[in-house]
Amino acid sequence: MMEEDPNPVAEESSPNGMAGEADGEERDPGSISLKQPLLKRHRTLSSNPLAMVGAKVAHIESLDYEINENDLFKHDWRSRSKVQVLQYIFLKWTLAFLVGLLTGIIATLINLAVENIAGYKLLAVVHFIEKERYLTGFLLFTGTNFILTLFAAVLCVCFAPTAAGPGIPEIKAYLNGVDTPNMFGASTLIVKIVGSIGAVSAGLDLGKEGPLVHIGSCIASLLGQGGPDDYRLRWRWLRYFNNDRDRRDLITCGASSGVCAAFRAPVGGVLFSLEEVATWWRSALLWRTFFSTAIVAVVLRAFIEYCNTGSCGLFGQGGLIMFDVSNVTVRYHVMDIIPVTVIGIIGGVLGSLYNYVLHKVLRLYSMINQKGRIHKLLLSLMVSLFTSICLYGLPFLAKCTKCDPSLMDSVCPTTGRSGNFKQFNCPDGYYNDLATLLLTTNDDAVRNIFSTNTPSEYHAMSLLIFFALYWILGVFTFGIAVPSGLFLPIILIGSAYGRLLGMAMGSYTNIDQGLYAVLGAASLMSGSMRMTVSLCVIFLELTNNLLLLPITMIVLLISKTVGDSFNPSIYEIILELKGLPFLDANPEPWMRNLTVGELADAKPALVTLCGVEKVSRIVEVLKNTVHNGFPVVDEGVLPPAGLATRAMELHGLILRAHLVQVIKKKWFLQERRRTEDWEVREMFSWIDLAEREGKIEEVAVTRDEMEMYVDLHPFTNTTPYTVVESMSVAKAMVLFRQVGLRHMLIVPKYQAAGVSPVVGILSRQDLRAYNILAAFPHLAKSKGREGEH
């Protein structure tokens, strides 16, 4: 019953009240099963329903992915006409189309804005540098970055704190069944778009990739609702989408579209959702997601075609491949396995180190952020200042390099546009290799460091400085209050050491230095994020070099293996840091040694309701507990033929939201009786029950009404999933997660008069390893890995 909280407050405030009385057993004095858990109360399973949302702590609820098969649903479902079913299917695909279309358009607009803002900023700076007015250039550079950061941070801090960060962990949690408040609202979407443009243009070491995934999900969620949360449009066609299941599917499409838009990788987007983000997956969803990303790809391509005509300002001339390295022939022999292994190991070690350091920094930041908005703002601005100083100042340390005479003058040095050989402070015919990497947008920096067939372009020293700088920036930038993605910083760090290793290998290897940079980036991604197939495909689609595939695969496998032996993936770390109750795929081994019966005994006594219940009791239960589901038990029912005694019957599970709806509409009966089908259908439709708003505190019930009755049968989900009390927690958890439950009822293994037909109820929080270990500390000793069984 306890959904999120055992609610000690309620227990204390009604000492002779709910905790005992709430139990259906009170009317059966012969029963002892009620007393049993009380005796064992020394082991109380408590849970923490709070989590970090943005920088604040908020109450987290779960989502209902289970189909609530009550009488109203069944009636509605039976009466759905063929036309309505077709309407539903049509709308589902239309929404998937719109998600793809809008994500594609918004992604292009973000790109366009970033390239133009950052482009003109850099042009102006270069202009002053050419005239050797270095201080003016510095002030312009730093000032612009400062203002852009301020703009992004103010938006995030004041209007939508949930828009800060990448948003991917929260999406992952949502698809696991955890509803983080205010994650997918209209304000979040707008702040995320505008803030992302500001933060990326400000030259901060962050990407727009993570935010794009969040943007795609927001678009999907808003489309499914038919408008922003508060001014929700009630479009009749959308009524079938007002449930958590369909919203989940849409958000999966949105996340895939976001990845696709970020990397121009349609297949990679689908696989990213499948491997990293989604908890459940159906082949029908695979197909719909694929459709969305195909639309994104077409939209992106259309825009690129249009922009190639030169009508998009400084927007790049590139094609659908972001970081094309297909112009080198990949030749490798058996001995190349050594550098490849080395890259993989470095990636794994550095990746897990990155996770470790980032964890510490995020802890520190969350302490700073909790002090107030001003602190959050100041932190962001300090990071911006530091970034600007380093980006502008460090290139002066690098020596100027003479342009390769085989290159044309228009190629080297590059001035006035993006390119590989920035002149910066160097004389004509020379370029500054560190400026090539630092004084440019992050996208261009990746392109420059991936550049192939230019073996002598960078000095080792410059790459080392670049690596160290971006390592520091990457760790300290991520947690500030602006929309920030992790992908690009990691790619930059990884490519630096990859290229360095390539230079160190020298003539030992046939592989181009640019490809080493690609492998380095892949290895650090895998070492930090621990994905395999999706990363592999994303890199394939990013670089368009299929022949690199076998070594990419090996690198990814090695760095994931190495990384996994140190710590969990960066997303898991963030999820845990935020306190989101994410349910892992694999139960802990020690969960086999505990039965759900023991778990239920450690919880406060069960609150059940009668099939026809008094209003006063319902109100009392709702007010004094925070549970979101209550078992409905009929007593003294007509026994199954031939039984001497009257039986107790488990009728099912009723949701708090539905109880509140019933009280709100005052659907009360004068006497204790069961209603007919038509009676309830006059008042309620399935669509009314989809509403989750309204609190019991807001409903006024008169004293007379309190004495009346409610027939709960039509609202009760008659087909809840159940487990027998002897079931091990490990197997119960597998069921809970695989089927996507919010509540799971525990039925007794004994069959006798006087035994309650339901002995407990489990929710997400009850199945979390952390909460269980708090109540059963001895289990921790038996901890250990079982080996991914």
Next chain:
Amino acid sequence: MMEEDPNPVAEESSPNGMAGEADGEERDPGSISLKQPLLKRHRTLSSNPLAMVGAKVAHIESLDYEINENDLFKHDWRSRSKVQVLQYIFLKWTLAFLVGLLTGIIATLINLAVENIAGYKLLAVVHFIEKERYLTGFLLFTGTNFILTLFAAVLCVCFAPTAAGPGIPEIKAYLNGVDTPNMFGASTLIVKIVGSIGAVSAGLDLGKEGPLVHIGSCIASLLGQGGPDDYRLRWRWLRYFNNDRDRRDLITCGASSGVCAAFRAPVGGVLFSLEEVATWWRSALLWRTFFSTAIVAVVLRAFIEYCNTGSCGLFGQGGLIMFDVSNVTVRYHVMDIIPVTVIGIIGGVLGSLYNYVLHKVLRLYSMINQKGRIHKLLLSLMVSLFTSICLYGLPFLAKCTKCDPSLMDSVCPTTGRSGNFKQFNCPDGYYNDLATLLLTTNDDAVRNIFSTNTPSEYHAMSLLIFFALYWILGVFTFGIAVPSGLFLPIILIGSAYGRLLGMAMGSYTNIDQGLYAVLGAASLMSGSMRMTVSLCVIFLELTNNLLLLPITMIVLLISKTVGDSFNPSIYEIILELKGLPFLDANPEPWMRNLTVGELADAKPALVTLCGVEKVSRIVEVLKNTVHNGFPVVDEGVLPPAGLATRAMELHGLILRAHLVQVIKKKWFLQERRRTEDWEVREMFSWIDLAEREGKIEEVAVTRDEMEMYVDLHPFTNTTPYTVVESMSVAKAMVLFRQVGLRHMLIVPKYQAAGVSPVVGILSRQDLRAYNILAAFPHLAKSKGREGEH
């Protein structure tokens, strides 16, 4: 309890026996629940446990993917040392490595053999044709093909009938939990390898792709067992792999490796398993599969490198990309959407038509095949003769084309090796375009028809003949008794109409004709097999042209949509044709209108066992039923504190195999008592229980022993998954499939003295739509689509 069969025979042969007596209720005369189902017996849920295996009908069993948590397992599991766990993990990865390695090697050997046999055959034929000795050429061609087919067919018919066909549907069924006998044995593996070489070299219209998937799975299964079925090596390290769960994981790796080896597509291989073959999927498995395919890719690459030195005979000079079309720049504009849509629609229509026709032909063939071995052989040989005649004769119908003067003499005409412009019967300087497509291996035919930048190479008439011929051959070749894959025939048919359409488009389109052929192939694949993401990646890896991706995605989506509106995918059709009890992902909509309680009522009475049971009753139950699992119920147990009456307790579920083991080892007790833990551990270990062999008929039990007792508690799985009788069949099926069950117990919703704690048991067969509809025909009327809920 009924696992595969309600066993009407057993019921008849013991009229006063098992069916009634078997029920645990008999000792509780007050109970009526036993009589209830008997009253309703007019609706009997029967099921057909038979399926086609090879060409024979055999009895099909289910697999145990659930962890059997009995006392022995728990003890073993608790006592596993850290070293053993590491051993297990190490071995798991080693096996994945070996699967990849062996699959890669065998795939290369098959390729090598095929290219050499077919190559020398074609060389000899061309030799005679050059000398205008057409009849000798024909006899040589037809004769060689005839002998090769005979060889392959004799092997299949006599030694391993299960090696015929592609094997993919059976693998799909295995991963769904259906154990097709003799599918993964050593003889099957060898026949599949040798037969595949024979059949493909014989020029039959079939591919080695499907067989390679089967070969990969066989290797995986044999490795997991540590040797062939019959002479099984008992390697101590492998003892943890002697269960269905680990074997399933290995076979998934094997299937992925097979696809990877077939198409040189490592990512495509993983996705193929994920999208098409596997029923359950875990991220840990994704990673291991990926590892296997990476190994395959490395092995293939190493061999290709080696063969490029010319030491592999006629083995091709190609690289890792099988059908490279990356040498054309892909340029398309908005109006290209029209031909792309047309290709998609044609692909969908033709694909479903292909499925329809193939279904009819397979029905016809199975009638022929059932007549005996000679008929099977004759059928194969007739198809071979027909194929040879067409392949040799039809090119004479084509007109000779003058070689493009821009091409060098060494390119056109091609003689004496594989190439694009076969001279055949033409004078020097001319080539025969139909011979280019027909008188070559299937792989080369695909390469030739995909060839880019050769817009005027083929006449429309030649392509039409090619299309018609391969359509007919594809339909009639698939069902014959040799290892045959579906991929290549479909690619050939699809590429023909794709290229034709490209020619028809003429100057309207910018897309190369070779790319049209690729799109045509993709569309027919998707129209027949109904895959999306995996096909997309496979085509990407086959053709190495990333820029084609957006249009490939659209084509695949359209043809799948069109195809789905006509009939199910080809694999589903074959599964149904073979009668394999495959459980679909989505429950039928009408399943919501039926509860599992009603389903259980329609079954023969439940057979339960006591916790401590008499030997005679166990033997009787085992002999007179075919059920594979029995609920264990304790009666009159110590009641939960405070209850007046004694209670009944559901202890769990015991498997037939374990009962047989107990009887075999004669672990009997003189009196009815519960045993201590150490007693059973002296006799049994968890590893003993993993054995599934032995039948009760083979065990002799004396009359004295019959009167003794067995304590079943230590062998009982105490944590079976259960559902309440009010659960709808739809939700029960979701649970059954998602968690991967073999048996599911039904517990009562009533709680009273005299109610049995288990009212039924459901197995795979009981949840199949077909079987349910037979017992509840009125549900069929309410049939209809719910829209992928």
